[in-house]
Amino acid sequence: MLDLVQAVLDGLLFGTTYALIGIGFTLVFGVMHKLNMSYAAASVGGAYCGLLILGLVQGAPPWTVFLAACLAGGVLGYLVYLTCFHFIPLANPLATLMSTVGMLLLIDEIIVHVTDGMPKNFPAMLDDEMLRVGEITLRGDLLLVFGVSVVCMAGLLGLLYRTRLGLATRAVSQQPVAAQLCGIRVAQVNAATFVVTGLLGGIAGALIGASVGALSPLLTTPLTVKGLIVTVIGGLGSIPGAIVAGLLVGAFENLFQQFRGVTERDLYVMLLLFAFLVFRPEGLFAPKGGRD
Amino acid sequence: MDFYYGLAQIIGVHTLLGLSAYIVLLTGQVTLAQAGFFAIGAYVSAMLTVLAGWPIVAALGVGTLFGAGTACAVGFPALRVKGLMLVIATLAFGEGVRLFFFNFDYQIAKGQVKVGPVGGEGFRQIRYFPEHGWTTFDVMLFIWAFVVLIMALLWWFDRSRYGAVLRAVGEDEIAAQSVGINLTAVKVSAMTIGGAIAGIGGGLYAHYTTHIEHSSFNILVATFAIAYPIVGGLASVFGTLAAVVFVQGFLIEGLRFLGDWRNLLFGALIVLAMNVRPRGLLDAQTLGRLGRLLGGGR
Numbered sequence: 180m181l182d183l184v185q186a187v188l189d190g191l192l193f194g195t196t197y198a199l200i201g202i203g204f205t206l207v208f209g210v211m212h213k214l215n216m217s218y219a220a221a222s223v224g225g226a227y228c229g230l231l232i233l234g235l236v237q238g239a240p241p242w243t244v245f246l247a248a249c250l251a252g253g254v255l256g257y258l259v260y261l262t263c264f265h266f267i268p269l270a271n272p273l274a275t276l277m278s279t280v281g282m283l284l285l286i287d288e289i290i291v292h293v294t295d296g297m298p299k300n301f302p303a304m305l306d307d308e309m310l311r312v313g314e315i316t317l318r319g320d321l322l323l324v325f326g327v328s329v330v331c332m333a334g335l336l337g338l339l340y341r342t343r344l345g346l347a348t349r350a351v352s353q354q355p356v357a358a359q360l361c362g363i364r365v366a367q368v369n370a371a372t373f374v375v376t377g378l379l380g381g382i383a384g385a386l387i388g389a390s391v392g393a394l395s396p397l398l399t400t401p402l403t404v405k406g407l408i409v410t411v412i413g414g415l416g417s418i419p420g421a422i423v424a425g426l427l428v429g430a431f432e433n434l435f436q437q438f439r440g441v442t443e444r445d446l447y448v449m450l451l452l453f454a455f456l457v458f459r460p461e462g463l464f465a466p467k468g469g470r471d
Numbered sequence: 472m473d474f475y476y477g478l479a480q481i482i483g484v485h486t487l488l489g490l491s492a493y494i495v496l497l498t499g500q501v502t503l504a505q506a507g508f509f510a511i512g513a514y515v516s517a518m519l520t521v522l523a524g525w526p527i528v529a530a531l532g533v534g535t536l537f538g539a540g541t542a543c544a545v546g547f548p549a550l551r552v553k554g555l556m557l558v559i560a561t562l563a564f565g566e567g568v569r570l571f572f573f574n575f576d577y578q579i580a581k582g583q584v585k586v587g588p589v590g591g592e593g594f595r596q597i598r599y600f601p602e603h604g605w606t607t608f609d610v611m612l613f614i615w616a617f618v619v620l621i622m623a624l625l626w627w628f629d630r631s632r633y634g635a636v637l638r639a640v641g642e643d644e645i646a647a648q649s650v651g652i653n654l655t656a657v658k659v660s661a662m663t664i665g666g667a668i669a670g671i672g673g674g675l676y677a678h679y680t681t682h683i684e685h686s687s688f689n690i691l692v693a694t695f696a697i698a699y700p701i702v703g704g705l706a707s708v709f710g711t712l713a714a715v716v717f718v719q720g721f722l723i724e725g726l727r728f729l730g731d732w733r734n735l736l737f738g739a740l741i742v743l744a745m746n747v748r749p750r751g752l753l754d755a756q757t758l759g760r761l762g763r764l765l766g767g768g769r
Contacts, residue, residue, distance in 0.1 A: 214555050262742055271749050276501065276558075277701045278745035280694050285738025292735060400690055404566060407559045415555065442591070443574055449567040453548075456560050460552045 185315055186437040187430045192321035193390060194429015195328035199383035200402055201409030201421035202335065203376040209352045209416035210372045213275050217259055217282035218380060219402035224286045225252030225377065226384030226394055230299055241302035245327065248385035249378050255286075256377020260370050283403070290396045298395035301388035324386045331382055332422060338375065339418075348372060352416070401445070405432075408452050414462025423463055476607040480679050482719050483614040487672030488692070489699030489711040490621060491665040494628075496700050498661045499641035501554075504545060504561035506693035507568035508538040508666040512673030513683050514572060514588060520599045520678070521586050522579055527599055531674040538670020539663050546662035547655075565693045573685040593684025597677050614675050621668055625708045637661055669696070702744055704751020706758050713753050 200219055207215045229248025233239055263278040308319030339345035350358040351368045359365050387402070388394040409428050413420025428448060435447040455462065488509060495502045516534030519525040525533075545564055552560055578587035588594035600610050628634045639647040640657050648654055677683045695718070703714030722740060726733040748754065753761075 208555065214558065262746070266746050267749050272554075273496070273501065273701050274745045274749035277698060278742050280698065281738045281741030281745065283738070285735065285742065288734040288738055292732075404562065404690070408563065411556060411559045443570070446567060446570040446574070449563045449570070452560070452563045453567075456552055456556070457548055460556065 181314055182437060183434070186433045188315065188317065189321060190430035190433025191426050192317070192325045192429075193433065194426040195325050196383050196386050196390070196425075197405050197409050197429050198422045198425025199328055199331060199379055199386070200406035201413060201425050202332070202418055203380050203383070204406050204410040205413065205416055205418060205421045206372060206376050208410070209418075210348060211264070211269075211369055213264065213269075213272065214279070215259065215263070215373075215376075216276065216279040216403065217263065217286060218279075218376065219406050220283045220286040220399040221255045221259055221377060222252060222380030222384035223387075223394065223396075223399050223402065224290060224384070225249070225255050225381030226301075226388050227290055227294070227299070228252075228255070229381065229385050230301065230388075230394065233302070241304055244302060245382055245385050248381040250381070252381020252384065253374045253378040256373040256375075256380065257370060259377070260373035264369065264373075265366070283399070287396055287399050290399075294396070296396065298393040298397075300393055301385075301391070303392060304389055320390050324390045327382065327386055331379055335375070335379060336418070344368075344371060404445075405448070408448060412452060412455050412462055414465035417462065417464040420462055420464035473607045476611045478720065478724055479611045480607070480614050482715050483611070483618045484672050484676045484679070485695070485699065485715045485719055486618050486712050487621060487668055487675070488696045489703070489715055490625060490708065491667075491669035491672060492696040493665075493700040493705070493708065493711050494625060494637070494661050494668070495665040496697065496705055497634075497637040497641050498658050499644070500658060500661075501558045501697060502561040502662070502665070503558055503690070503693040503697065504542070504564045505665065505669045505696035506688045506690070507561075507565035508542055508669035509673035509676065509692065509696075510568050510572060510683075510685075510688035511541055512538040512670030513677035513688070514575075514594065514673075515670075516674030517594055517597045517677040517683065518577070518587070521594075521597055522577075522581075527678065531671055534674040535667050535670040538673065539667035542666020542669075543659060543663040545666075546659040562690065562693065565688075566690065569685050569688050572688070591685070593682060593687075594677070595682050597681045597683070599678050601681070610679055614679065617671055617675065621671070622708050622712070629707065698741065700751075702741065702751060704748075704753040704755075704757075706751070706753060706755040709758075710751050710753040714751075717752065 200222060203218045203222070204215065207213065207218070226248045228251030229244045232247035232251065233241075233244045236243075259279070259282055263282050264275055267274045267278060304320060304323055310317040310319065310322060339348060347358070347363045347368050348371070350361065350363055351365055355365055358368075384394075387398065391398075405428060409421055409424045412427065413422070413424035428451070431451055432444055432448050436444040439447065488505060491508065492502060492505050512534040515537045516530040519530035519533055520527055545561075572588065574590055576587075576589050578585045578589060584596070586596050605613075628637075636647070636652055636657055639650075639652060640654060644654060680687075699714040699718065700711045702718070703710030703712070722737050723733070726736060729736065744752065
C-alpha cells in the first residue's frame with residue numbers, strides 16, 4: 180500500500196513535465212488548429228542548448244541552465260514557426276503536419292550529430308535532499324521539477340488572462356477572421372504563440388534532464404508520444420485539461436512501472452488513451468464548440 | 472548488381488507501405504497505425520513460414536487477412552474521432568502493437584535451434600527464401616509483382632466510382648454525407664484495404680530481411696508511411712512511388728557519400744519540399760502537364 184502511494188506521488192511530481200509538454204501542443208493547436216509534431220524535440224533541443232551555454236560561461240551557477248534552456252527554446256520555437264508554418268498555406272493541414280515531422284527528424288539528427296549520440300550528464304540539483312512525510316519520501320529533484328512547473332504554468336495563465344498579448348491569443352483561437360477584423364495581426368500572434376510554447380518547452384526539457392540526470396536523443400520520441408496523449412486525454416486546446424491529464428499520465432505510468440516493469444509500462448498508458456477515446460473522445464475538458 | 476536488386480526490394484516494400492497510407496489519406500484521414508499493420512503482417516506470415524512450414528504465398532495471404540482484420544477492428548472505434556485526434560489514436564495503436572511484440576515470446580525447438588519471436592531480441596532466422604534457393608533477383612521480382620498488382624488495383628480504384636467516393640469524403644465530409652455517402656462504411660473500408668496492403672508489405676519485409684524486431688516498426692516507420700504519399704502528392708498512386716524513389720533511392724542511398732550529414736539533410740529536405748511544394752512532388756497540375764507531354768500534346 181505504501182509502495183503504491185509512493186509510486187503515485189513520484190509519478191504526480193514527474194507528471195508536471197508531461198503537463199508542460201502537453202500545454203505546448205494544446206496551445207498551438209488552440210490558436211492555429213495545427214499540430215506541431217516537432218515540439219517535444221525542440222524542447223529537448225532547447226535543454227541541450229542550455230547545457231551548451233552553461234558550458235561556455237565559466238562558473239555560472241547550475242540553476243542558470245533553466246534560464247538558458249528557456250531562452251534557447253523560445254528561439255527554436257520561432258525557428259520552427261518560420262520554417263514549418265509561415266510559408267505554407269493554412270488551408271493545407273497535411274503539409275504542415277509533414278513539415279513539422281521533417282523538423283522533428285532534423286532536430287533529432289542535429290542533437291545526435293553534435294553529441295555523437297552519447298547521453299549528456301545534466302547538472303544535479305537538490306539530488307540528495309529528501310523530504311520525509313511520515314513513511315513517504317519525496318525526492319528533492321522531483322520536488323524541484325514540480326515547483327518550477329507550477330511557477331511556469333501560473334506564469335502562462337497570467338500571460339494568457341492578464342496581458343494584451345494573451346487577450347489577442349485567445350481572440351485568435353476563438354475566431355481568427357473576427358480577430359483580424361478587430362485589428363489583431365494574426366501572423367504575429369501565431370509567431371508569439373510559438374515563442375511562448377518554445378520558452379515553456381525549453382524549461383520542460385531542462386526539468387526532464389534534471390530529474391533523469393541526463394539528456395539523450397532517445398528522449399524525444401517517448402516525449403512526443405506522451406505529450407500527444409496528454410493533449411488528447413485533456414481535450415484538444417484545453418490548458419487545464421493538459422495539466423490534469425499530465426498529472427494523470429505521470430501517476431498512471433509510474434504505478435504500472437512499479438508493478439509491471441518498465442517494458443510493459445507504456446502499453447498501459449496506450450490502453451488508458453484508448454479507454455478515453457472510446458468512452459470520452461472529447462477529452463476531460465474540451466473547449467465548448469471546439470472544431471477540429 | 473545485387474546491391475541494386477536489394478535497393479529495388481526496399482523501394483518495393485516501402486511503396487507498399489506508402490500505398491497503404493495513401494488510400495486512407497484519400498479519405499482525408501491521417502493514420503499513424505500503418506506500422507502496426509505492417510508489424511502484424513510481418514510477424515504472422517513469418518511465424519507461418521518458419522514455425523508451421525507454410526508456403527510463402529499462403530503465409531502472405533494469412534498475414535494480409537490479419538492486417539485487414541485488425542485494421543477493420545481498429546477502424547470502427549478509432550474513426551469515431553476525427554482529424555488530429557485520429558492521428559494520435561492511431562499513433563497509440565501503432566505503438567501498442569510494437570510494445571505487444573516487444574513483450575511477445577513464442578519459441579519452438581526446430582532441430583537443434585529454437586526458432587520464433589523472443590521479445591526484445593526479435594525474430595531471427597526467417598530463412599524461407601535462402602532455404603528454397605531464391606536469388607536476390609527472384610525475390611525482387613516477387614516483391615515487384617505484388618507492387619505492380621496493387622498499384623494497378625489502386626489506379627483502377629481511382630478511376631472507378633469507389634475512388635470518386637473516397638475523394639469526395641476526403642474533400643468535404645458534410646457534402647459527401649449530404650449526397651448519401653455512408654461515411655463510416657467508406658472510411659472503414661479504406662482503412663481495411665490499407666491494413667491489407669500494409670499486411671502484404673510487412674510479410675514481404677520480414678522475409679527479405681530475415682530478421683525482424685519490435686524497433687523495425689516504430690513511429691519512424693509509421694511516419695514514413697504517411698510521408699511518402701504526402702511528399703509525393705495525393706493526386707495519383709505514382710506520387711507515392713516517386714516519393715519512395717526520392718527518399719529511399721536519392722536521400723538515403725544516393726547521398727550516402729555525405730556520411731553522417733545525410734541524416735541531417737534528410738529532415739531539412741522534407742521541410743523544404745513541403746515549403747516549396749505543399750501539395751506534393753507530383754501534384755495534379757504537374758501530372759496533367761506530364762500526361763500531355765507523354766500523350767503527345769492532346
